[in-house]
Amino acid sequence: MTPAPYRIRSRRPDRADTVTLTLEPVDGACPSFVPGQFTMLYAPGVGEIPISISGWFRPGGYVQTIRAVGAVSRALCHKRRGDVIGLRGPYGTGWDLSAAAGLDVVVAAGGLGLAPLRPVVRELTAHPSLYGRASVIVGARTPATVIYPQDLARWHDGHGIDVQVTVDHPDQAWTGPVGLVTHLLDRIVFEPRRTFAFVCGPDAMIKATAVELVRRGVDPRRTAVLLERNMKCGIGRCGHCQLGPLFVCLDGPVVTYDVAAPLLAVREL
Amino acid sequence: MGTRKGTAVTRSVRKRTEGVPRLAVWKFASCDGCQLTLLDCEDELLSVAAEVEIAYFLEASSAPGPGPYDLSLVEGSITTPEDLERIQHVRRVSKHLVTIGACATAGGIQALRDFGDVREFAAVVYARPGYIATLDRSTPISANVPVDFELRGCPIDKRQLLEVISAFLAGRRPVVPAHSVCVECKARGNACVMVAHGTPCLGPVTQAGCGALCPAFDRGCYGCFGPMESPNARALNKQLRALGMSTPELVRVYRTFNATAEPFRQASESAENSREADDDA
Amino acid sequence: MAAFVLDSLEPLIAELRSRGFAVVGPVARGGVIRMEEISSAADLPRGARDEQTPGRYRLSTHDGDLMFDYAASPDSAKRFTQPPRQTLIRMRRGDIEEVEDEAPRLALLGIRPCDLAALAVQDRVFLGGRHPDPAYRRRREALFLVTVNCAVPGGTCFCVSMGTGPKATKGFDLALTELADPHRFVVEAGSEKGVDVLGALSQAAACDDDLAAAEEVSRIAAEHMGRQVDTEGIQQWLPQAHDSPRWSDVASRCLSCTNCTMVCPTCFCTTMEDSTSLSDGTAERVERWDSCFTLDFSELNGSPVRGSGEGRYRQWLTHKFATWYDQFGMSGCVGCGRCITWCPVGIDVTEELANLR
Numbered sequence: 001m002t003p004a005p006y007r008i009r010s011r012r013p014d015r016a017d018t019v020t021l022t023l024e025p026v027d028g029a030c031p032s033f034v035p036g037q038f039t040m041l042y043a044p045g046v047g048e049i050p051i052s053i054s055g056w057f058r059p060g061g062y063v064q065t066i067r068a069v070g071a072v073s074r075a076l077c078h079k080r081r082g083d084v085i086g087l088r089g090p091y092g093t094g095w096d097l098s099a100a101a102g103l104d105v106v107v108a109a110g111g112l113g114l115a116p117l118r119p120v121v122r123e124l125t126a127h128p129s130l131y132g133r134a135s136v137i138v139g140a141r142t143p144a145t146v147i148y149p150q151d152l153a154r155w156h157d158g159h160g161i162d163v164q165v166t167v168d169h170p171d172q173a174w175t176g177p178v179g180l181v182t183h184l185l186d187r188i189v190f191e192p193r194r195t196f197a198f199v200c201g202p203d204a205m206i207k208a209t210a211v212e213l214v215r216r217g218v219d220p221r222r223t224a225v226l227l228e229r230n231m232k233c234g235i236g237r238c239g240h241c242q243l244g245p246l247f248v249c250l251d252g253p254v255v256t257y258d259v260a261a262p263l264l265a266v267r268e269l
Numbered sequence: 270m271g272t273r274k275g276t277a278v279t280r281s282v283r284k285r286t287e288g289v290p291r292l293a294v295w296k297f298a299s300c301d302g303c304q305l306t307l308l309d310c311e312d313e314l315l316s317v318a319a320e321v322e323i324a325y326f327l328e329a330s331s332a333p334g335p336g337p338y339d340l341s342l343v344e345g346s347i348t349t350p351e352d353l354e355r356i357q358h359v360r361r362v363s364k365h366l367v368t369i370g371a372c373a374t375a376g377g378i379q380a381l382r383d384f385g386d387v388r389e390f391a392a393v394v395y396a397r398p399g400y401i402a403t404l405d406r407s408t409p410i411s412a413n414v415p416v417d418f419e420l421r422g423c424p425i426d427k428r429q430l431l432e433v434i435s436a437f438l439a440g441r442r443p444v445v446p447a448h449s450v451c452v453e454c455k456a457r458g459n460a461c462v463m464v465a466h467g468t469p470c471l472g473p474v475t476q477a478g479c480g481a482l483c484p485a486f487d488r489g490c491y492g493c494f495g496p497m498e499s500p501n502a503r504a505l506n507k508q509l510r511a512l513g514m515s516t517p518e519l520v521r522v523y524r525t526f527n528a529t530a531e532p533f534r535q536a537s538e539s540a541e542n543s544r545e546a547d548d549d550a
Numbered sequence: 551m552a553a554f555v556l557d558s559l560e561p562l563i564a565e566l567r568s569r570g571f572a573v574v575g576p577v578a579r580g581g582v583i584r585m586e587e588i589s590s591a592a593d594l595p596r597g598a599r600d601e602q603t604p605g606r607y608r609l610s611t612h613d614g615d616l617m618f619d620y621a622a623s624p625d626s627a628k629r630f631t632q633p634p635r636q637t638l639i640r641m642r643r644g645d646i647e648e649v650e651d652e653a654p655r656l657a658l659l660g661i662r663p664c665d666l667a668a669l670a671v672q673d674r675v676f677l678g679g680r681h682p683d684p685a686y687r688r689r690r691e692a693l694f695l696v697t698v699n700c701a702v703p704g705g706t707c708f709c710v711s712m713g714t715g716p717k718a719t720k721g722f723d724l725a726l727t728e729l730a731d732p733h734r735f736v737v738e739a740g741s742e743k744g745v746d747v748l749g750a751l752s753q754a755a756a757c758d759d760d761l762a763a764a765e766e767v768s769r770i771a772a773e774h775m776g777r778q779v780d781t782e783g784i785q786q787w788l789p790q791a792h793d794s795p796r797w798s799d800v801a802s803r804c805l806s807c808t809n810c811t812m813v814c815p816t817c818f819c820t821t822m823e824d825s826t827s828l829s830d831g832t833a834e835r836v837e838r839w840d841s842c843f844t845l846d847f848s849e850l851n852g853s854p855v856r857g858s859g860e861g862r863y864r865q866w867l868t869h870k871f872a873t874w875y876d877q878f879g880m881s882g883c884v885g886c887g888r889c890i891t892w893c894p895v896g897i898d899v900t901e902e903l904a905n906l907r
Contacts, residue, residue, distance in 0.1 A: 001638050001683075001837075002648040026644065044641045045826035045833030046441040069851065071442040078440075084644040202851075230850050232822050235681035236877075238840070239819030240847055242869065244789060245876030250680070266792050268861030316828040431828065439826040448808065448844040451894075455812030456634035456839055460582040460624045463894045465607050473807035473894050487580060498845045499806045499859065508605065508895045 003086025034094025042086030110201020139181030297345025336362030605896025621704030706887030
């Protein structure tokens with residue numbers, strides 16, 4: 001439960017309230033991770049929160065994107081290059097990319113949910129021959145809250161991935177679609193019975209997207225979702241992240257929808 | 270107007286100002302006990318003084334410095350027309366406004382006037398009630414201006430006050446949980462006085478913060494810190510009646526320091542109307 | 551295993567103390583049996599008896615020599631294995647320092663078989679998974695456990711239903727059964743440490759009468775459970791009862807005060823508190839007992855996942871009796887009855903379960 005000191009190697013403001021940090025250990029090696037896993041980031045004296053890993057850089061460090069919504073995330077967002085913070089992990093389950101081999105891939109993200117999916121898309125771009133058609137659909141509240149705009153453009157323009165973005169509240173410059181991310185499923189091409197889906201976002205977005213995918217014929221066991229719950233320890237001890245029988249920090253955050261569906265269906269579980 | 274809890278208080282006071290943050294302490298209708306808690310801090314007060322400039326604190330200094338202030342601690346409730354104007358001024362000159370104590374957070378013991386007719390009281394007490402300029406009700410600060418954080422207690426707890434000041438300086442959320450007194454009581458190792466002795470206790474419906482002081486000395490909780498986050502006074506009242514409390518006693522126990530805090534007001538009114546007693550019969 | 555007879559606990563207490571253990575045993579204080587440090591058998595509550603019903607606990611004193619003639623006290627071993635507050639780390643500038651408190655060598659004298667079962671649950675929670683807790687291990691390994699088999703179950707006990715008592719079968723260093731006329735203890739060792747301590751005392755081998763009397767104590771105790779729970783299929787049916795109207799019924803009575811979780815010997819949930827020192831800027835993390843009955847417990851993006859009283863009560867009861875199996879392969883309840891006795895409004899889990907079924 002003791003964080004290791006990590007130095008902020010770089011800090012890039014993504015959007016008004018979102019910052020992407022690259023973190024490297026002050027001493028020792030950085031443990032490897034599986035896409036989908038998270039770390040507990042500690043802002044000294046303020047608190048600790050789970051943050052998904054969005055990437056890896058050589059020789060060893062994590063890329064992590066944080067939105068300033070509470071005291072701890074705000075404190076982390078205000079850190080500067082060279083500052084030292086605490087880090088534990090990586091923890092939890094990851095996306096099972098091997099299960100998607102040979103299949104069409106749908107990556108569906110709601111808001112900041114794109115952060116843990118970024119390494120999935122990077123894998124798709126690195127080894128396109130291993131997978132079928134690849135699509136990325138993203139829903140956000142406003143155009144300004146779409147994270148990784150450069151990545152989205154590069155995936156689309158440079159790697160032939162079908163990238164579609166929709167927003168709830170467009171601004172005057174917005175020319176793209178407006179509405180729920182589930183509507184974007186009509187705009188992409190995938191063979192439902194030969195598709196693996198990766199879904200991350202708020203509970204309601206996960207439910208709506210997974211229900212729609214399954215309705216179209218995607219196997220719930222091939223629909224991986226990343227769950228979010230209150231976490232204090234990240235290692236199954238504080239009890240906060242329970243979702244029925246699951247400790248989301250140990251048994252998740254990534255689970256398949258056949259596991260998640262009956263749990264998400266119960267109010268206040 | 271409501272209370273801006275949690276998130277609004279988390280921006281660092283220090284980072285937003287040049288030099289040392291400036292602290293002010295203000296008094297409205299109150300007994301001064303909560304402000305004195307700051308002086309009670311003694312050793313820690315030196316640490317506070319090293320980190321902030323105590324720019325306005327009439328209890329401690331006769332030479333108040335002018336505003337604006339980074340952090341204002343406000344004691345007392347709003348009971349006069351003059352208070353109404355002065356609190357607007359305090360809000361204007363304060364970046365962060367934290368109310369301290371039951372008067373400032375719930376109207377205090379003087380809010381008992383809300384259950385009667387203040388003009389009638391004035392006529393009984395004063396020879397010339399015409400000179401008395403007072404409002405019909407005693408209201409918490411948050412009913413009049415936006416408040417960044419409310420620190421409960423009659424009086425407030427010294428540890429919690431230092432925690433709030435430290436949290437503001439560090440730009441974090443104060444660790445001031447809104448759960449019941451029972452959490453602190455059990456952590457402290459007390460056995461429940463209701464269960465073990467049949468002593469009526471408001472701990473289960475009262476917010477923690479005192480360190481379960483009264484139960485540690487075998488007394489029931491008096492509710493000094495006001496209602497906890499999800500009080501079920503109706504269920505508690507049934508048990509308090511079973512332990513022998515009469516309707517007047519029940520009404521009285523809720524009408525003390527936080528009488529008009531909404532859950533306590535409802536608890537005393539429903540006890541008074543004996544709806545509960547009838548319902549449960 | 552060989553059983554012996556002790557006429558007095560004084561030599562045992564002295565022996566444990568001479569081995570560097572602080573002996574923690576039951577004492578009567580403030581009308582309640584508490585587990586506190588004792589220095590002599592004279593500190594034990596001779597003649598004390600308890601009366602436990604939902605929401606009510608009373609202690610009385612009677613003639614006679616019996617020192618353990620009552621049921622579970624509000625203090626389980628949890629306070630000693632998982633302290634209510636512990637500092638985890640301190641951080642100053644870039645340095646993070648892990649705080650390692652020394653584990654006190656404690657001999658818990660008079661803990662009950664249900665509490666041994668609770669320790670087994672804690673062992674599974676804290677040591678059995680992928681992330682064992684070294685601080686728990688240190689404290690756990692520093693314990694010497696002298697259990698006393700129950701003679702008089704309390705009105706809220708249901709250890710027989712949960713298969714944890716009233717006689718201890720494992721998990722102890724020494725197990726005592728208290729007998730009257732003449733006052734004596736049948737003692738068995740359950741570990742090498744126990745054999746060693748027992749070997750240092752002058753004892754006599756238990757005779758057949760002693761053994762028969764001890765068996766009789768446990769047999770009678772088993773027949774006098776105050777409560778019972780039908781655990782058949784509970785892992786399956788309880789989570790499926792999530793829409794039962796009983797949840798809102800119990801929520802109308804529940805105070806969300808957390809007393810049940812605080813006195814429960816297996817409830818392990820904690821939260822973290824972070825602070826900064828005004829004087830030198832040192833940051834500190836403290837872990838403290840938390841409860842699923844608080845709103846902060848499930849807070850996600852500004853609001854609680856379980857905002858209603860029924861949601862919180864359902865989480866607690868369902869976790870304790872059902873999903874605990876999924877997580878740890880065992881029940882989270884050991885049948886000690888503390889949550890029933892120490893609920894200020896007397897909510898009875900056995901009654902709730904019977905109604906939910």
